[in-house]
Amino acid sequence: MQFKQIILTGDRPTGPLHLGHYVGSLANRIALQGKYSQYIMLADVQALTDNYDRPEVVRHNIFEVALDYLAVGIDPKLSTIFIQSQIPEIAELTVFFLNLVTIGRLQRNPTVKTEIKQKKFGESIPAGFFVYPVSQAADIMIMKSTIVPVGADQLPMIEQTNEIVRSFNRIYNCTVFPEAQALVPKAGSARLSGTDGQHKMSKTLGNAIFLSDDIDSLRKKVMSMYTDPLHLKVTDPGNLEGNTVFEYLDLFGTNPAEINELKAHYQRGGLGDVKVKQYLFEQLNQFLEPIRTRRLALAQDPAHVWQILKTGTDQAREIAANTMQEVRAAMHLDYY
Ligand code: TRP
Numbered sequence: 491m492q493f494k495q496i497i498l499t500g501d502r503p504t505g506p507l508h509l510g511h512y513v514g515s516l517a518n519r520i521a522l523q524g525k526y527s528q529y530i531m532l533a534d535v536q537a538l539t540d541n542y543d544r545p546e547v548v549r550h551n552i553f554e555v556a557l558d559y560l561a562v563g564i565d566p567k568l569s570t571i572f573i574q575s576q577i578p579e580i581a582e583l584t585v586f587f588l589n590l591v592t593i594g595r596l597q598r599n600p601t602v603k604t605e606i607k608q609k610k611f612g613e614s615i616p617a618g619f620f621v622y623p624v625s626q627a628a629d630i631m632i633m634k635s636t637i638v639p640v641g642a643d644q645l646p647m648i649e650q651t652n653e654i655v656r657s658f659n660r661i662y663n664c665t666v667f668p669e670a671q672a673l674v675p676k677a678g679s680a681r682l683s684g685t686d687g688q689h690k691m692s693k694t695l696g697n698a699i700f701l702s703d704d705i706d707s708l709r710k711k712v713m714s715m716y717t718d719p720l721h722l723k724v725t726d727p728g729n730l731e732g733n734t735v736f737e738y739l740d741l742f743g744t745n746p747a748e749i750n751e752l753k754a755h756y757q758r759g760g761l762g763d764v765k766v767k768q769y770l771f772e773q774l775n776q777f778l779e780p781i782r783t784r785r786l787a788l789a790q791d792p793a794h795v796w797q798i799l800k801t802g803t804d805q806a807r808e809i810a811a812n813t814m815q816e817v818r819a820a821m822h823l824d825y826y
Contacts, residue, residue, distance in 0.1 A: 497522060497673075498635035500531030500574070503551035504541060507558040508698035510682040510691030513741060516562050518639050518675055523568040529633050529806060530564065532556065532799075535574045535581070536626065539619040540609055556795055558701050561785035566798045572806035573799055574629065579810035583628040583817060584621075590657040591624050591650070599623050601646045627651035631667050632810045639673040641681075648672040664820040666813070682741070687716030687734045699774070701781050708778065712771040717763045724762040735763070735770050743773050 499519060501507070507516065522528055532555060537548045552573065559571060574580060596602065602623060606615055626647050630638055631654075638648055648670055655667040683689055684697025691698050699711050717735050721728040730736045730753055743749045752769065755761040788795055818824045 495526050495637050496633055496635045497526045497528040497637045497639060498531065498630050498633050499528070499639050500533040500536075500629065501555060502533045502537040503548055503555045504537050505551060505693040506554045506700045506702050507562075508691055508693065508700045509738075509742075510684075510698065511558075512562065512701065513682040514641055514675065515639065516559075516564070518673075519569065520563050522639065523565060526637065528569040529635070530559065530569050530571045531629060531806075532571065532573045533629070536622055536629075538575075539616060539622045539625075542616065542618070552799075553792070553795065554702070556799055557785050557788050560788055560795065560798070561781045562701060566802060570802045570805050571799060572803040576803045577632065577807050577810050579807070579814045580625070580628050580632050582814060583632055584625045586817065586821065587624045587628055587631075587654050587658070588621060590654050590661070591621075595650070595653075596620060596623065599646050599650060601643055604643075623647050623650045624654070627654045630670050631655065632813050633806065634668055634809075634813060635670055636668050637673050638670050639675075642674055645672055645674070658820075662820040664816075666816045666820050683716075683734050683737055685711050685715045685734065687732065701778065702785055703778070704782070705775060705779075708775060709771055712767050712774060713764075715767060715770075717766075721756075721763060725759050727759040728756040728761065728763075730757065735766050739766075739770055739773065742777050743770075744776065 499515060501511070501515075519528065519530060532552050534548050534552055537551075538545065541548055556571065560566070564571065602620065606619075609619075611619070623646070627650060630648075630651050638644075638651075640648065652669045655669050658667055659665055681689070682691045684691040684695055685699060686695070686697040688695055688697055699708065703711070712735075715734050715738075718729040718733050720726070736749075736753060736756075739749050739752070752761065752766060756766065815824075
């Protein structure tokens with residue numbers, strides 16, 4: 491089926507996906523598929539900008555993330571999954587886009603600024619990393635995407651993409667590229683706390699529950715979750731605010747009436763953390779078990795998974811080739 495609006499999203503394949511990814515983007519992608527032409531990109535080139543010395547990690551995680559996508563319910567019949575590095579047209583477009591961006595403008599990109607600090611590059615910022623917003627603009631525009639579902643941290647990327655689009659269309663006097671619109675999930679629903687109560691679940695922080703966790707790891711992680719640090723005795727009244735166990739129950743619990751009762755009991759006092767955690771464990775396991783089962787089955791048949799990625803990449807590449815033909819014509823590079 492063809493839809494007018496094209497969606498592009500993607501992830502850097504640097505680790506398996508966790509519940510934070512589910513809440514922040516996967517759930518949204520599952521909801522959008524079938525309603526739009528949705529392309530989901532495994533951003534291995536972008537991952538390499540700060541993992542160039544560890545290509546095997548990126549390669550390994552391409553497969554792991556693909557398993558996560560398929561297991562969680564991304565349907566290759568409704569969404570096209572493709573691998574960034576296998577579309578050389580993206581690299582070509584990046585080079586042309588680089589002429590339309592200044593170093594000063596890149597230095598002001600808040601997302602890159604923050605990341606440069608986090609990654610402690612100091613004075614040795616790899617040029618490839620520094621310009622990745624331009625490569626991201628090429629990811630989006632090679633597919634002529636008009637909708638880009640992203641977290642709020644990615645808004646500067648969309649802004650920069652649209653600046654490039656306006657420059658390109660103006661300078662080459664054409665209408666090759668549409669402007670893209672960010673689709674940011676509702677505030678609050680997009681970010682999941684880590685099991686330690688820190689404001690963001692992340693692999694690096696070691697506070698993540700992965701979609702691929704087995705039942706024992708899941709139990710262990712839930713049982714050691716952050717709750718109300720002042721709720722020491724079962725009889726003490728407990729606090730729900732900032733209480734990670736209840737945050738997760740709100741998102742993954744299937745029985746709101748039961749959860750409301752637990753909340754009231756917890757606040758009154760008399761309900762211990764262990765009981766609530768046991769309940770959360772059961773609820774989370776109910777959610778994760780079918781994902782785990784599908785993931786294990788898919789992992790048994792790697793050739794099938796690679797074939798899905800190849801088919802998706804071939805489809806994406808066809809669009810990319812068409813876009814580049816228009817780009818070359820607009821830039822007077824269509825010599826013969
Ligand atoms: N920068 C995104 C991230 O770190 C990944 C990404 C690469 C992306 N290219 C994209 C997201 C294009 C949306 C559109 O998660």
